[in-house]
Amino acid sequence: DTGVSQDPRHKITKRGQNVTFRCDPISEHNRLYWYRQTLGQGPEFLTYFQNEAQLEKSRLLSDRFSAERPKGSFSTLEIQRTEQGDSAMYLCASNPSSGNTIYFGEGSWLTVV
């Protein structure tokens, strides 16, 4: 399977701890997106990369959130000092710059206790 891969699929952490999620996009997709989704809601845009450049970041994204894509391939999303309100599914998606359709991974569930 050469789809978008996310790891870990599930993470339970205590409030105040840091967590990191990894995303491996579809090979040769130079655009990569992070979204957050809570139960019963649509995806909420967090940030977007073209190659290694982070081109857009949601104003809703607090400074506890940081994302990187150092070599223009995989990406990491780190949440520092987690809060209970961070509990959600974090979705990664990718597409080539020549295409309109974005393809999602299976998501990483975060539960902050």
Place this chain on the structure above:
Amino acid sequence: AQSVAQPEDQVNVAEGNPLTVKCTYSVSGNPYLFWYVQYPNRGLQFLLKYITGDNLVKGSYGFEAEFNKSQTSFHLKKPSALVSDSALYFCAVRDDAAGSNYQLIWGAGTKLIIKP
């Protein structure tokens, strides 16, 4: 302002009957329209899209959608529903107007329940 509306939180259909999941949009330029499906605890799967061309687009799993410019709608349809179609369906739009970004605007989702 760009927006997407899915007016029904839930749609109930008997197996074998036709189904429609509604979506209306508002953009300043030409719309790029998408439907995605999400099964419990899974990511979103792409179903179909309209960019240009025929107003009726066909997608995965027997789904189709009709683009109606005058009504600014992009309703998802299937002639004969299956129990396995039960899932959460999301409509999304991207505006191709100059100055817009690449971001998709998402509807709130419609839960489709197919009863045997």
